[in-house]
Amino acid sequence: MPEIRVAIAGLGAIGRMLARKLSAGLPGLTLACAAAGDRAKAQAFLESEGIACPIVAPSEFPARADIAVECAPSALIEDICRPMLQAGKSVIVLSCGALLPRPELLELAKARGGKVIVPTGALLGLDAVVAAAEGEIISVRMTTRKPPGGLKGAPYLEKHGISVDGLTAARRVFSGSARQAAAGFPANVNVAAALSLAGIGPDRTQIDIWADPMVTRNCHEIEVEADSARFRMSIENVPSENPKTGRIVALSVLATLRKLGAPLSVGT
Known part of the structure; x- marks a missing residue:
């Protein structure tokens, strides 16, 4: 070839x-x-x-x-x-x-x-989500935890006056749909968009984003409820030289x- x-x-x-x-x-x-x-x-x-x-x-x-x-x-x-x-x-x-x-x-x-x-x-497990979508998916939720520096400058944070400087404990900075997350955190949570495209769409896929000073990796956890399976998956990604992106x-x-x-x- x-x-x-x-x-x-x-x-x-x-x-x-x-x-x-x-x-x-x-x-x-x-x-x-x-x-x-x-x-x-x-x-x-x-x-x-x-x-x-x-x-x-x-x-x-x-x-x-x-x-x-x-x-x-x-x-x-x-x-x-x-x-x-x-x-x-x-x-x-x-x-x-x-x-x-x-x-x-x-x-x-x-x-x-x-x-x-x-x-x-x-992310991980998109093949499982794609397979489940051939049947019926009831719900998809993703929780993302990132070091505060990896979220700094996100349009959603700036628009709502949310500061992640000096955090000493985890703070949830966003909860909503994948569509809203992708618009508010364009450099951070493309994973949310990918998950939504694999499954039930950007308006039904729910995302929580946490700024967590106790983590050093970009962490994502997915929970899926479907008629074919119920599964939970988590991944901790080592950041690349760009802290917004995992290696x-x-x-x-x-x-x-x-x-x-x-x-x-x-x-x-």
């Missing part, structure tokens, strides 16, 4: 790790190009790592790549996804919370034969890319 050409949109913590892995060589995959907000900084990184990769605008992705990985600020999702989907190609989306108010991107994918892929990312997110994208051309596919 021909190699799958991969474009990376964003060379932050996740994008850099993917660039390194793809450049080092992964069976069936090749690094085709990248896009970055700070072109000079991105070029310096690539040169320091010895990675041969052109930096281009996202509008050039379809001519160079078969699939793009979006690991950029959520505000850029249209610029990254639309050209690829218009060309009938695929996009791995990490800022999946930004998909919720943009159903037209999914309609474009459907109309043009493109595909939006949401990896498991910092496992980049690894999840890598596993998703490997799966595209693998002779064995494990999981729903």
Whole structure:
């Protein structure tokens, strides 16, 4: 089979790790190009790592790549996804919370034969949720606990005047739907959007978010009640160099890319 050409949109913590892995060589995959907000900084990184990769605008992705990985600020999702989907190609989306108010991107994918892929990312058990959704899911609740610094600057906190500075005990800073959580914490809880897309939707999926000075990892617990099973799952993610993102997110994208051309596919 021909190699799958991969474009990376964003060379932050996740994008850099993917660039390194793809450049080092992964069976069936090749690094085709990248896009970055700070072109000079991105070029310096690539040169320091010895990675041969052109930096281009996202509008050039379809001519160079078969699939793009979006690991950029959520505000850029249209610029990254639309050209690829218009060309009938695929996009791995990490800022999946930004998909919720943009159903037209999914309609474009459907109309043009493109595909939006949401990896498991910092969560776990999405395959079980997807399977349960083939029957009837009664309720889904997720509780997220993060070090206060990982939540600082979230639009919801700023809008409601909620400070997470100097906390000495855990404080619940949000309780509501996944749709509300994705809008209020766009850099923090894309996991909430992913969970809602896997199951019963963003308005029925309930999320609690805690700022907890006693934790050093990004912690998520999921509780699902369905007609096929009742299950509870929890994960504690080691933060990457970006405290808002766990290290496992980049690894999840890598596993998703490997799966595209693998002779064995494990999981729903």
